[in-house]
Amino acid sequence: MNLAIRDVRHNLGRFALTAVGLGLLLMIVMGMGGIYKGIEEDAVLLIDELDADIWIVQNETRGPFAELSRLASSVEDRAWTVPGVSNARRFITHTVQREHQGRSIRISIVGLSWPGDQGHWLPIISGRTLSQGHFEMVADQTLGLAVGERVTLGKDSYRVVGVTQNMISSGGDGLAFLTVSDALAVQFDSTGEATRLERAARQGRAEHTDLVQSQPGMLERASLPAGMIPALGSSTVSAIMVNLKPGVDPARVQSVMEGWADVTVYTAEDQRQLLLQGPVDRARRQIGLFRVLLVAISAIIMSLILYTMTLDKVHDIALLKLMGAKDRVVIGLVLQEAFLLGGIAYGIAYLIGERLFPFFPRRVIVTTDMLIWLAFAVAVICVVGSLLGIRKAMSVSPNEVLS
Amino acid sequence: MKNRTHAPAIETVAISKIYGSGNTEVVALRDASMKIERGEVVALLGPSGSGKSTLLSAIGLINPPTKGQIKIDGKVVMDGPKSFVDLQRYRRERLGFIFQKSNLIPFLSALENVLISLSISGVEGRPAKRRAMELLDSLGVADRAKNLPAALSGGQQQRVAVARALANKPSLLLADEPTAALDSKLGRQVMELFREIGHENQAGVLVVTHDQRALDVFDRTMYLEDGVLAEHEVSPKTN
Numbered sequence: 001m002n003l004a005i006r007d008v009r010h011n012l013g014r015f016a017l018t019a020v021g022l023g024l025l026l027m028i029v030m031g032m033g034g035i036y037k038g039i040e041e042d043a044v045l046l047i048d049e050l051d052a053d054i055w056i057v058q059n060e061t062r063g064p065f066a067e068l069s070r071l072a073s074s075v076e077d078r079a080w081t082v083p084g085v086s087n088a089r090r091f092i093t094h095t096v097q098r099e100h101q102g103r104s105i106r107i108s109i110v111g112l113s114w115p116g117d118q119g120h121w122l123p124i125i126s127g128r129t130l131s132q133g134h135f136e137m138v139a140d141q142t143l144g145l146a147v148g149e150r151v152t153l154g155k156d157s158y159r160v161v162g163v164t165q166n167m168i169s170s171g172g173d174g175l176a177f178l179t180v181s182d183a184l185a186v187q188f189d190s191t192g193e194a195t196r197l198e199r200a201a202r203q204g205r206a207e208h209t210d211l212v213q214s215q216p217g218m219l220e221r222a223s224l225p226a227g228m229i230p231a232l233g234s235s236t237v238s239a240i241m242v243n244l245k246p247g248v249d250p251a252r253v254q255s256v257m258e259g260w261a262d263v264t265v266y267t268a269e270d271q272r273q274l275l276l277q278g279p280v281d282r283a284r285r286q287i288g289l290f291r292v293l294l295v296a297i298s299a300i301i302m303s304l305i306l307y308t309m310t311l312d313k314v315h316d317i318a319l320l321k322l323m324g325a326k327d328r329v330v331i332g333l334v335l336q337e338a339f340l341l342g343g344i345a346y347g348i349a350y351l352i353g354e355r356l357f358p359f360f361p362r363r364v365i366v367t368t369d370m371l372i373w374l375a376f377a378v379a380v381i382c383v384v385g386s387l388l389g390i391r392k393a394m395s396v397s398p399n400e401v402l403s
Numbered sequence: 404m405k406n407r408t409h410a411p412a413i414e415t416v417a418i419s420k421i422y423g424s425g426n427t428e429v430v431a432l433r434d435a436s437m438k439i440e441r442g443e444v445v446a447l448l449g450p451s452g453s454g455k456s457t458l459l460s461a462i463g464l465i466n467p468p469t470k471g472q473i474k475i476d477g478k479v480v481m482d483g484p485k486s487f488v489d490l491q492r493y494r495r496e497r498l499g500f501i502f503q504k505s506n507l508i509p510f511l512s513a514l515e516n517v518l519i520s521l522s523i524s525g526v527e528g529r530p531a532k533r534r535a536m537e538l539l540d541s542l543g544v545a546d547r548a549k550n551l552p553a554a555l556s557g558g559q560q561q562r563v564a565v566a567r568a569l570a571n572k573p574s575l576l577l578a579d580e581p582t583a584a585l586d587s588k589l590g591r592q593v594m595e596l597f598r599e600i601g602h603e604n605q606a607g608v609l610v611v612t613h614d615q616r617a618l619d620v621f622d623r624t625m626y627l628e629d630g631v632l633a634e635h636e637v638s639p640k641t642n
């Protein structure tokens with residue numbers, strides 16, 4: 001005869017309410033793990049999807065995913081000259097926040113090195129990739145933009161031609177893919193007055209450079225758009241991505257590029273690790289600590305619940321002992337109820353979480369490994385949580401029936 | 404295996420129970436010696452605080468005496484606080500308890516309350532169910548077998564409690580004021596039930612009671628006052 005099931009059935013309402021409460025708590029523990037996994041996957045997603053073997057970034061920086069990185073776009077041409085390089089692309093990323101149709105949207109813009117990179121690697125769920133050098137955009141579905149919709153960024157408007165799925169920046173913002181030149185135009189958009197002032201200032205700076213002495217025409221060009229005067233204009237791209245020919249040793253190419261004094265070179269794995277050990281690591285530790293606290297709180301709450309449930313049965317336990325019940329009958333009663341409670345709460349956590357997590361603003365990725373880990377943790381909590389109740393049950397004297 | 408000998412169901416030899424020590428010492432039981440034969444139905448009378456419950460818990464192998472011997476079926480099971488047998492097992496196999504309140508487990512049906520006693524004794528399945536139903540039937544509550552205790556009247560609950568106490572065929576049945584919560588008519592019926600059970604099952608029955616109206620039912624009466632036990636002659640009062 002299973003006493004635990006009969007007791008639960010007798011106090012079904014209270015037990016169900018307790019299980020739901022504990023289930024919601026476990027769902028938060030599950031969600032916390034899922035949020036961390038989501039942050040981690042989102043962070044490295046772009047690095048993985050871009051599939052570059054080598055990243056060239058601004059000298060003494062850790063690259064665009066960790067900090068601000070600016071380098072001349074001409075580094076791309078330099079990269080092409082290194083033996084073993086099969087492809088070099090410019091990369092630019094920055095985040096903008098704009099009003100669009102009465103709502104505020106944060107867009108993490110990524111520049112694609114048009115025409116070499118049209119975004120064929122993107123996970124497009126509707127529409128298409130970029131097919132022209134300007135004024136087209138592929139946006140992630142989290143931005144809430146539909147194919148055909150126009151978004152004004154700076155002075156220009158960009159038409160959404162494709163929508164991707166799960167393309168999120170490490171900051172949790174949806175990614176939008178433009179050509180590098182459009183991305184730069186958005187980044188350095190300024191008013192006409194600001195442009196005129198900048199050109200005048202640039203002309204002033206140019207008058208004091210040696211370059212103008214050797215190339216007098218440079219002074220006249222100083223007032224032209226920045227893109228037309230790379231020697232005078234500011235550095236433009238965030239990084240240069242390099243792909244290698246099959247069989248080429250990345251370390252060898254890396255050592256060649258590291259000879260250039262104005263850049264720092266990382267492999268793709270270096271970039272991943274820099275990202276994971278940087279901002280993501282802090283988030284991981286924060287969430288990890290919070291998760292540990294939640295598990296501890298769950299254990300304490302469960303202990304208290306089981307203790308209270310045991311207290312309610314002190315008289316019955318005393319009676320069982322008086323009738324000569326072995327200790328294992330009493331321990332079994334408390335443990336079985338703990339496992340019933342833990343198991344049902346776990347099921348509730350899983351079922352509610354599965355339906356609720358997709359509505360979270362950031363991706364919540366619950367993996368099988370995490371589910372197994374949590375099931376194990378719940379089992380341990382059940383056992384540890386029961387100890388208080390079992391201790392109480394063991395201390396109950398059969399005499400209490402007579403009192 | 405139960406030792407079905409002709410030895411008394413229970414025998415105490417000069418048992419005492421002392422609580423506290425020094426200035427706070429309280430003697431709850433003083434050199435109490437008694438014997439209940441199998442099939443004998445005995446009442447234990449005494450005012451509140453006289454030590455009745457202490458004697459019952461000592462005989463019930465719950466609260467050991469400070470000194471003196473307890474023998475069950477002729478075997479010394481306790482000598483002072485020292486036990487010579489597995490007390491849990493002895494309680495399980497040889498003793499049955501009935502209380503003032505029925506003390507049925509509230510989340511088990513009447514049948515399950517009897518079955519749990521059999522289950523603890525290692526009797527499971529159909530034989531257990533058959534035995535439990537026979538007991539409930541003999542006590543007139545078979546038709547309430549599936550009901551939870553809350554759905555039973557006080558008398559029915561007490562009958563189920565008696566069935567539970569008898570389930571493992573005890574050699575000694577201990578009852579602590581079993582009729583206190585019942586009206587006089589029902590109380591007498593329960594007392595008569597004990598006599599039948601004692602005689603039919605050849606079990607010793609010790610009933611602690613305040614109720615002197617049904618003392619004619621008992622084979623013998625003992626009286627306990629200030630921890631001292633004595634055989635007692637009473638004028639039976641019948642209703």
